[in-house]
Amino acid sequence: MADETPKSFLARIQNIDRRVLYALIFVSVIVPLFLPLKLPVPVTPETQNFFDAVEALPDSSIVMLPFDFWPSTLAETEPMAVVGLRHLFRKNCYVVGLSNVGMGGPTIADRLLDSIGGEFHKTYGVDYVNLGYKPDYRAVMLGMGTRISDIFPTDYRDTPLEELPLMRRVPNYDSVAFIFIVSDNVAVDYWVGLVNARFGIPMGAGVTAVMAPKSLSFVQANQLVGLLGGMKGCAEYENLLERPARAIRGMDSQSMIHLLIVVFIIMGNVGYFASKRRVPRS
Amino acid sequence: MxxxxxxxxxxxxxxxxxxxxxxxxxxxxxxxxxxxxxxxxxxxxxxxxxxxxxxxxxxxxxxxxxxxxRWDMLIPGALGCLLFVRFFPRIRWLTRIPLAFVIGTTAGIMFLQQLHGLILPQLQSTLLPLNDLSNIIIVVGVLTTLVYFYFSKPHTGALGGVAKAGMWFIMVAFGAHFGYTVMARVSLLIGRMQFLFVDWLHWAQ
Amino acid sequence: MIIAFFGTGDTLADFSNEALRYMSIVAGFALLLGVISITQVSAGVVRKREKDWPYKIVLLLCLFTMAGFGIFQGITSGTVFEWLFENIQKPMMATMFSVLAFFIASAAYRAFRARTVEATILLITAIVVMLGRVPMGQYVYEDFPAVANWIMMFPSVAVQRGIIIGAALGAASMSLRIILGIERTYMGRG
The missing domain is CATH 1.20.5 (Single alpha-helices involved in coiled-coils or other helix-helix interfaces)
Known part of the structure; x- marks a missing residue:
């Protein structure tokens, strides 16, 4: 009997109902929303470099901001686009928005450009433009190097480019001072491999955490000036901009759930090794 | 109302x-x-x-x-329409025309992008002086990883040893990648919870 | 494309850009293939009254509503197309991927075991990076952020770089095979 109790406890730990795990995850995400811990978010060098590069742009520079993300990763990417637009508009930069993701990309770009542009009293067509979406990002990125109007005869709202004051000043990449990529997919590889390599435009990228490990090799090779890796990277940028928003508020939940998953891993392994010791291999 | x-x-x-x-x-x-x-x-x-x-x-x-x-825009339009003949078995072969155009153009772009945009800059930044631990880690890590994915010879002897080291490096990288993947998925969950409890119900800040 | 990269002159650039423009348009038509395919399959299920056929009617209704408003009213801000995207499609897409957080945590609990040396290395790195990348990590151990940063910038970058170089060599050689006509499987030939 004494031997059975711990055995059944270990067995119970090993075979805990998935819904109990789900409930624990749910609780650890929502509790910090109600009781924020407000832990400080240390800034990594790659975010600092990104921020410094944007900060160093001369006022009124023309910056391209590709909204290359799907709605599925909005929680990570939308705050990056928001913080990027706020920084650029604060510096009175002109923003050329576009999207290489068909599903939702141009619609999200339109909403964000209008709402953040509105915060800074910017005018569509003069201070910012949404070029919209055109299929095949390789063709789009390369084609814009010669003439943007070849690929985008009109903007997203059907206005011919020559009728937009901003686009009359941006025939191709020659007028673009910086590219602020926000992406959740392989488009980053093409911005780096086609546009940076061939046209030499400095660029930084805000990418989802899944993509961050790969994108860091572009940072180390100086193909990207800096990188925002997932919600954490965005929270760091919000910190630097002194405009706390969604990403910083989400970091407490992120802390809690990471800790919980580490506990899960340790518990799972303790159960595994204990049960292995009890049942020696035949 | x-x-x-x-x-x-x-x-x-x-x-x-x-x-x-x-x-x-x-x-x-x-x-x-x-x-x-x-x-x-x-x-x-x-x-x-x-x-x-x-x-x-x-x-x-x-x-x-x-x-x-620009009436020549009818040409890509016609090429695009040819993609739909795949629904008609007797003339399905016509889809090869737009396909050949797209694949040919893509191959030209890819060839340049991969060689000029990825391989050369990445190799260049791997040619580091071996005077500190971090540089040694980069050079050894890149080489052993490449050896690990070289399957034209069996991984035995010296090659096997190098491939084994490559596997350890890969495990470190995959562990880091796992950590980041967790971070990504959790972020998405946090985003939805922020929507439900902050935007919708207004129960939290 | 390759000649345009090495060459100079407006004619060459214009020719290359026309090809890119055409390519973008043809790629757009290719995306419509998927729309036709899903319509065909769903209509077939409804016609034959197969399993879940009422749901396929919902699918077709949504498809035609969205496409109809998009084509006849437009796709910009203030349209029904945009409203349907913002209020129905976007939240669902965001939620579908967030469900993975539950699955990944459950998988970490059940399958992440230190069975071998390699698995142990992976497990320890994952824990260090997970803790090092969140604000709470520094309270568990103050050097976690620095260690996580070092792992990301050196061993992890080295492996990612090895994979990038290996994959890029493969993609470049495949492109060359296509250009030289050696690779023709995309045409349905061996």
Whole structure:
């Protein structure tokens, strides 16, 4: 009997109902929303470099901001686009928005450009433009190097480019001072491999955490000036901009759930090794 | 009337309903989830149809044709239409024409992008002086990883040893990648919870 | 494309850009293939009254509604197309991927075991990076952020770089095979 109790406890730990795990995850995400811990978010060098590069742009520079993300990763990417637009508009930069993701990309770009542009009293067509979406990002990125109007005869709202004051000043990449990529997919590889390599435009990228490990090799090779890796990277940028928003508020939940998953891993392994010791291999 | 519908609870009711319908899958498969799933698939296909009509057929073809007399835009239009003959078995072979154009152009771009844009800069930044630990880690890590993925010779002897070291490096990288993947998925969950409890219900800040 | 990269002159650039423009348009038509395919399959299920056929009617209704508004009213801000996307499609897409957080945590609990030396290395790195990348990590051990940063910038970058170089060599050689006509499987030939 004494031997059975711990055995059944270990067995119970090993075979805990998935819904109990789900409930624990749910609780650890929502509790910090109600009781924020407000832990400080240390800034990594790659975010600092990104921020410094944007900060160093001369006022009124023309910056391209590709909204290359799907709605599925909005929680990570939308705050990056928001913080990027706020920084650029604060510096009175002109923003050329576009999207290489068909599903939702141009619609999200339109909403964000209008709402953040509105915060800074910017005018569509003069201070910012949404070029919209055109299929095949390789063709789009390369084609814009010669003439943007070849690929985008009109903007997203059907206005011919020559009728937009901003686009009359941006025939191709020659007028673009910086590219602020926000992406959740392989488009980053093409911005780096086609546009940076061939046209030499400095660029930084805000990418989802899944993509961050790969994108860091572009940072180390100086193909990207800096990188925002997932919600954490965005929270760091919000910190630097002194405009706390969604990403910083989400970091407490992120802390809690990471800790919980580490506990899960340790518990799972303790159960595994204990049960292995009890049942020696035949 | 207006004031009720601009209240967050009603204003965000529809997105919240569909959010909860998708989460209901965590409990078990159910009709609400199936309904949401099919609404999603239908809207997504419809989104592409609307987007391509406006962004490609209207903006890239008809606008240049009608405003600048660029009637040559009928050529890519015709090539695009040829893709649809795959639904007619007798003339299906015609799809090879647009396919050859797209694959040929893509191959030209890819060849340059991979060689000039990725391989050369990445190799260049690996040619480091071996005077500190971090540089040694980079050089050894890149070489052993490449050796690990070299399958033309069996991984035995010295090659096997190098490949083994490569595997350890890969395990470190995959561990880091796992950590980041967790971070990514958790972020998405946090985003939805922020929507439900902050935007919709206004229970949290 | 390759000649345009090495060459100079407006004619060459214009020719290359026309090809890119055409390519973008043809790629757009290719996306419509998927729309036609899903319509065909769903209509077939409804016609034959197969399993879940009422849901396929919902799918087709949503498809035609979205496409109809997109084509006849437009796709910009303030349209029904945009409203349907923002209020129905976007929240669902965001939620579907967030469900993975539950699955990944459950998988970490059940399958992440230190069975071998390699698995142990992976497990320890994952824990260090997970804790090092969140604010709470520094309270568990103050050097976690620095260690996580070092792992990301050196061993992890080295492996990612090895994979990038290996994959890029493969993609470049495949492109060359296509250009030289050696690779023709995309045409349905061996």
């Amino acid at each position: 207006d004031s009720i519908w601009t209240q967050p609870f009603f204003y965000f009711f529809l997105p919240a309903f569909f959010t909860l319908a998708v989460y209901s899958l965590l409990f078990k498969d159910n009709p609400w989830f199936k309904f949401a799933e099919h609404v999603f698939a239908g809207l997504s296909a419809g989104y592409y149809a609307g987007l391509i009509f406006t962004s490609v057929i209207k903006q890239q073809m008809f606008v240049p044709m009608l405003s600048s007399g």
